[in-house]
Amino acid sequence: MAVERVFDHLRAIATGAKYLFLKPRLTLMYPDEVEDLPRGYRGMITYNHETCISCSLCAMVCPADAIKMYLPKEVPEGEKRPKRYPGINYTRCIFCGFCVSICPTFSLQHSTIHDVSFYTFEEQIFRPEEFAKGPPKPQYDKEPVKVRVIPDEERGLRYERV
């Protein structure tokens, strides 16, 4: 029993020592390396104003009240009932993608952008006009290396330069 315990100690130490000489690091060196996300990643939303039919399903389904229907800033002359268009509030958005899934005209789509920072809360509210311009680009100090994350039998995850 006691001898067995000594071996257990030695085995634990040997296993730890083994890792001193292996190179299986899992760290992704963000922001020097940035994951090249596949299509289908649920990032920030892009909005196509041209195809939007103003059905407001996106606002109705939004679980966080992030999407709301906005009146245009300037109502066109002679329009009795101006159409409302969606705008998004990224302080609330939870990236569930229900709006994208329910949009019948594919006007809302996911981008793969997810790491954007803002200075104020107001900046994160995108009215339809700004929403149509697309999500802001993330700012990096220097251009990051794009890597693809690949499951690997030896290392768990492997990062391959694109």
Add this chain to the structure above:
Amino acid sequence: MSEFVETISRSEDGRFLELLIGPQHPASGHMRLVAEVDGDVVVSLRPNLGYVHRSVEKIAEVKKFLQIIPLVERPSLADTTANNLAYVLALERLLGVEPPPRAQYLRTLLAEINRIHSHFYGIGIHGVMIGSSTAFMWAFGDREPLIHLAQELTGARITYSYIIPGGVRRDMPPDFPDKVEKVLRYIERRLEDYDKLYVRNPVVRARLEGVGVLKKEDAIRLGITGPNLRASGVPYDVRKADPYCAYPDIDFNVITREEGDAMARFLVRVGEIRESMKIIRQVLKKMPDGPIFAEKYYKMLPPNLKKYYEETKEVKFPGIFANLRAPAGESVARVEGGRGEVVIYIVSKGGMNPYRFRIVTPSFRNAVLFEHLVRNVRVADIPAIYGSLDYFPPEADR
């Protein structure tokens, strides 16, 4: 039940020290534990819940049925699929919708991937609570490949919102089984190293064996759930007792242990990781072809969305989903999540919102174990027992 009437036994002469562990404490989580210590011995301990209470049940009453899916995921972030699935099962019973077989298998697949990474989360936290930073880093690192798989499947790392009434939101990518197999082989190999460095480490065993013993009859009496119940020798698992999704077709074992101590609870989790890998392999092998969205809702899609769904196997919601109405009635569903059984009970009066929404999470049912197990143990055993319960305060507080 006199044993719970007065668990705090304030001494007259001020001999006992009242120790407030948390909420600002390295190992308390989002809760406070009120411990009374006599020297190094804990006389009694009461958890003080509610620090992160958000009243999910009340919010659900003003949310529409589909909007509740992300809401129920929020309380237990490490184990979102269980809550998502339990809610959708209850909702489907209310709506009378049956998802197609392939969707059932995809649900099972995600649930098991989630179970593995939820268990790694629990193992990691348990490790750092008894002082092994390596167990923590390893477990959290090895969680990453699984989260990556889930991300490929659903598009999100943690909050999947993948399971919707009538099916799932998208099919798996074509090369997915290959990637899963690679990750599973990696985890298998790594579990051997865990075994050598952590599980059989004499210090770990000294800290966990015989600590916080939960007897079988106490576990049943107190309604404990999940791996904590099975570690006390009760072979109850919802996947076997009341099978849902693809589990009736899958061959797997319910891991139980008789000891009921912290080590047993830890080992049940390790055993369940191995069983989950077995289940995932079977699911991928037996995965039937066919639709992933119920016929009832598919018919409601306009032609261009139908075409999109056929081409990309990505479900577009029919417009009715924005204002889904459930018939009056009530339904209850339970699901075996990583931490235990999630029970969801919906009372509907036929509107767009549930009339009463009830979610009982495993952590809330296990919270009683703090005062039951942490008595006449040493101060150092508080984190050892806490960690072994895989208790997650936001999940208990909801």
Add this chain to the structure above:
Amino acid sequence: MDLEEVVQRVKDALSDLEVEVQEKGPNVVEVKVNRENVIEAARKLKGLGFDHVKSVTAIDYPNERFEVVYHASSYSNLELARFFLVLRVDLPYDDPKTPSLLEVWPSVLYLEHEQYDLMGIDFEGHPRKERLLLPDDYEGIPPLRKEFKIKTEGINA
């Protein structure tokens, strides 16, 4: 064991009490009982093998009644574990009191406490009357009652 058999057993066990037993769904047996009999009924159901409670839910029907719903099931008898036993107690709206089932099922300790905290149901005999999830100094309407309103914003900005 199928549902009918369970229903029959429950009926037999509760035959001397005023209860209503019915099937509700594929694996749910519902027992309606008034609050005078609830402890007795629970004790008998526990004797059948329903050894723990999974959920206690109080439902508020404003100015009408409260309902307290216990979802019990079994751990020790795995055949019985497939079924939910729903024990339903009606309470008058102005007197939301019911005996606590803590003596029969210790597993309701936190579950009943939570309903006391959030719905204001008085479980007589329950040892804990302080706040559980709410802040200790909370006063006012219990938040799960219908008269406690929370605002939603609607879809228009």
Add this chain to the structure above:
Amino acid sequence: MMDLLDLILQPWIFIPLIFPGLTTAFLVLLGIIWAERKIAAKVQMRYGPLYVLKPLGGAIQMIADLLRYLFAEPIIPKDVDKLTFIFAPLILFGLSYLPTIVLPAGPGFTAISSEMSLLILLGLLTLSPVFTMILAWGSNNKFSLIGGLREGYLVTTYEIPLFLSALSMAVLYGTLDITAMVEAQKNVWGIFLNPLAAIVFLVLILISTSKFPFEIAEAESEIVMGPFTEYSGIFYGLVMGASYLKLYVLSLLYALIFLGGWYPLPSFLQNPPFLAGIMVFVKGLVIMFIAIFMRAIYPRYRIDQAIQIGWHKLVPLAILSIFLSLLVVYLGGV
């Protein structure tokens, strides 16, 4: 200029100020904490400190940390006993550094040559834990109090076997002078003559410097930071540095009495004693490396288990090691 150099090279200046004293101790402090984090990171499949001087793997991370400790506001809580709260860390740090002056840096190169140098060193080592307990008491915090008590229990646990196993080596070599003990190991190192004492002493280094698996007094997940819970800024830097200083002293002692000191350096290289000093230093580093490597392997023991290990295992083994020494002496000695 030459005079100054000569002055510095005098043992009574060189030892307290250069090696093994202040300068080296300070560099070791910076290096060893960095190495601890780096080694743990390597085992845990991550990088550890990296961005401070990236080409060298973040080697000057600890200088950045030191600056942070220096310039952070040292918060002195309202309810503490101010006198003890401020002075206990200073004294603790000073006392942890003090034993270095007894250590020889090379053959005949000592600041204080005494026939009792081993006893002096051990005596000085016992002083610092008292101040850990004092500052724990002065912090007026429940976690500090428990941490201080744990420290007290551990002191009673490790001191007796530590002395016994060190003295067993004195029995073996027939002297209490560390320099003479090294000279006695010219042919065979102490670790081979009395492996039992060597193992016991190594475990005791872990206990007395609060390293894993005996990091009990500071157990973060239990009692936050133990005696040091209320400390911040430079005071925290001092108390943390003190425990590493102790490790440094004990590791050098281990190198001297078990690992042959400056042997197997041939005698013509021993004078001037620079190479000898480096030899001792490298051996000490190996011991420090072993001590910090344990962080990556073990969780921590419970206090009662540690005390049990101390009294049930280490004390009998230490006594046994004295008999082993006697046996070796009887069979032929060194």
